[in-house]
Amino acid sequence: MSTTEGLLGRARAAEPADTIAGVAPGQVVSPASTAETAEVLREASARGLTVVARGTGTKQTWGAPPSSVDLVVDTTRMAAVVEHAAGDLIVHAQAGITLAALQETVAPAGQRLALDPLCPGTLGGLIATAGSGPLRYSHGAVRDLLIGITLVRADGVVAKSGGKVVKNVAGYDLGKLLAGSWGSLGVITEATFRLHPLPATSRWVAAPVDGATDADALVQAVVHSQTVPSAVELDRPADDPATLAILVEGTEAGVAARVAALRDLLGGTPEVRDTPPGWWGRPPVGDTLLKLTHEIAGLPRLLDALDTATARHGGRAAVRGSAGVGILHATLPGDAEAVRAVVAELRTASAAWGGDVVVLDGPPEVDPWGPVRGLDLMRRVKDQFDPEHRLAPGRFVGGI
Template sequence: MARPESVEELSELVARAHRESRTIAVYGGGTALDDHPPGHTPGLLIDMGGLNQVIEHSPGDLILVAGAGATIAELNAVAETGDQELLPDFPADRTDSGSTLGGAIATRAVGPRRIGRLPLREVVLGLTVVLADGTIAKAGGKVVKNVAGYDLAKLMTGSWGTLGIIASAALRLYPKPQTQGYVEIPGAEAALEVIGSQVAPAAVEIDRSPGGQASTVVMVEGLEESVASRTQSIVSAYPGAQRCVEPSWWARRAQAPVTIRASVSPALVPQLVGEIARLEDTIGYPIQLRGSAMGVFDLGIGDLDSDPTIATRVVLEHLRSWGQKQLSATVLCAPASVWGDVDAWGEIPGVGLMRTIKDQFDPDGLLSPGRGIGGL
């Protein structure tokens, strides 16, 4: 394992590996190691912990620049000194476990507060990236022949380290809300209406435990008087709604052997929730549903004492044949044995373009082989 202390040292390591045709894997905080296929044993493992400096903090301009090895928790602490926070919302379980800036961008990590906030790929203001041959490139800066015409910041967001190694990034900051409030509403039917309502929620999350009933939790944030008024509006508008504290499961993935990521049109969310309950009854296998009413859910499949392979295959096949073209279902996290026994990805829109871009950025396939979408 190598631990570079500068972008230049990282560049030299990558260039040497490229000359020797050694594959490369990158380690940040290790919070997404179990996501996506495990990939192949690399010829070189790079620990990004040495690139953890805060390079620039400009509260007046709402900008923070840091090395890829800096943790999200550390960066939020820096932002708080100016009564600010990182504009993108990140999963609490990964943040608590040491998720790094580079890892969060590479895996396109996202937390519940996605309503009214731009997606991560839109708030990464700039990147410094080391390409497969060791070349240092900057988004909006140096133009490199094989990447000219591409938006590096957008391409690297969600690339899983297969196109380049993020060395540093600039993110937009956001004024830290004065307070937050939560309201729980029974069922999932009210979720879409709340999203479009005048209460302007920061997040609308749905949780359903195996064998249980779904519940919707709405989060609003802002000034204390505004939050009190808006939470009361929700309580008054929906039968059974009541104020609550932040749920213990908030911004945390269900603990299960396999996680399937299901994406669906927000209008179809109540149907999806009902479909999962019926499917659970049919196959007799526990399914945890948790995610955003915007239509992105993680399905926890099985329990820790049984082989989840068959149940994973059944759930994937059922969702893909549900008859809703707006739905996609892919495996996000699973034991190595499951990845090889199920169709983890299904039909991948734009996979041909993804392969073309991969070939342009990493023609020898040295960067995180097998870790990208579709096993790229």
């Protein structure tokens, strides 16, 4: 017990900067390894402490605020790349490494982790929030590139699933369950990802869009074309007309031919750029941040519903996101009451575009998650992994 107490004994008292979504933690501890994290969680378990894991803290205001935080487990001392097997196109790293640092490690081998989330922080935070960005269109989500995971359970037990090979169906895939679990099932300490080659050439083709119907027509034309884009992104600022920008990656000659095909497809005189537009891969700026999912062809219905709902409150939403995937992010005009009303209206209508309305970052009086299918089963999963509800309590769906 002495070693364990030694580790928690090294915890420091929380400072105002450690506040998580308005909740002041008791202590902060910074374990350096999976084994140390396990010791910390065993001790926290023995003392019945509530625990929130934190990387660089870029998304700690997202989701619901935790109902209690006795202990912050700061993962940023776990920032090592354990193995980069360039020939196998995989990387195994500790969860506290930043995505940027990881990319710098693998880039000299001509490789990348093909994830470009909107608010990049650490790998652990990326997995816990299942963040995605423009490259989702071509390379999939965190769940699709994550091939192995190590987590520490609420009781301090270390568990792994997957491994370091891309093709692997031995046992349950806990990585998928942990991805997007918002710290509520375990503390992620290590992860292994599949890598992809860096493209030789990247080019962006950007065209103006005239309203929701036009956006839909252009997106449909692009996704059904043979140009095989890496990303299909829509940007519609609150006050300005919209732009559809398409990323094409590949060999120099191949990209040139595909860009030419896209210019024909989009009509008019689209802009061709060697660098991304300034807004590329960033969330729209505002006090609230919504994640709106839709079936691909549901795009115009979602945009219309959003405009109708926000117009009632005298404003217009800024919208940006992966229209070719079915994930948009939006900021809403108006006060907390307006946000609540717009979100409620969208949730009522969302069957029309087949998606969900999540308030990633917003006023505390708005339910971040909305209705959830399979919630009973999710509660049972939580009860298995964290029966005392000490990990990020209250942060996730249904009060999980």
